[in-house]
Amino acid sequence: MTERDQRAAAFVREMIDRGVLTFGDFVLKSGRSSPYFFNLGAIADGAGLAVLGSAYAFETLALPTRPDVLFGPAYKGIPIATATAIALARDHGVEIGAAFNRKEVKDHGEGGLLVGASMAGRKVAIVDDVVTDGTAKREAFAMITEAGGEVVGVILALDRQEPAADGDQTAVRVLESIFNVPVRCVANLDDVVDYLGADPSQSGQWRRLSQYRRQIR
Template identity: 50%
Template sequence: MPSAESSWKDEFLQFCVECEVLRFGEFTLKSGRSSPYFFNAGLFNTGGRIAKLGRFYARAIAEAGLEFDVLFGPAYKGIPLATSAAIALSEHHSLDVPCSYNRKEAKDHGEGGCIVGAPLAQQRVLIVDDVITAGTAAREAAGIITANSASVAGLVIALDRQEKGAGTELTAVQQVESSLGVPVVRVATLADLIRFLESRQPEQAERLRAHQQAQGEAAAPPP
């Protein structure tokens, strides 16, 4: 019998498939690596989809039990993610938390600066993003937060590809956790996706398992 955790993670992955956010085939990633699947969070592009996505983020955040004061969405992709997560935390978890995001270019008039929304100073900030590929965006976001006299409480992402970086035995998520010294919460991982596919698309599951063995963390044995 599936656990409550695997059940809602399966619901998230089914949602990704239905929205075509998660596709299977042969893809070349920005890193130049080939991949048997592709995750495109830009296709969470309607009010209903964004609202539902926010509920999955909120559940992952609530279950992780992280202590934080503000949600932060790095421009531009992280803005709707942090906003929808904040709404869902309020509506479904009785957690009314502030949220903010950065401008790409600071304003010198009006409210000024590069931060829009809740002030960050002296706050513990949880970064909300879609994926971590090389960790560059995560470190940039952390730099913005510390430059505003705040601390990084952690990151939350939709999918952890669990792939090792070039020239290291650590995955991108593990590298970020090591360099920033904070946890990364994942709504789902590649291991979750393989388990999800085992009973639905077993051939795809095997392709992803082979990819995981070649590129990422050690794969779990088939059930």
């Protein structure tokens, strides 16, 4: 098992233990039925955010171009950007700014839609939980560009490895082609299936997800 595979397996275990990755019968935003659900919003304490920040920090450092700023789209991207910036400074000695947007324009105080580090003339990586149809990422890209920043990568927690609604390519590959930047994911569906397959107590879930993986490919 490679170092990357070890990190992915550890991340999957943490996400299961923390109730982020759950199994059952779900209908996704895309309308597709799924035997699992990934909700990063279930992480709501310091220890969980530390795990998240460490995982995203590794992926940030693996980008071909190191960003100056991490941009977390509201709302789930906000704690991701913050936790990742902390982990980079604490564990790697790398100082990277964090920024995010408001859903509504603030008309008093500092005002505006953007909060945090300036993105003008700087390289920016978008950090978020997952990608479905890519709408939120397109909006983030537009905000960064309008603020004078250059998007150099996108980092996500999980690649579901499912075809996008409008073709055979996965949503992540579509995102890469739209932005023309690398999209890195801490883990993917293959990692989840491999982790379940290595745990005899999860044999039932392993069979369900293995079948699901065959259906979507």
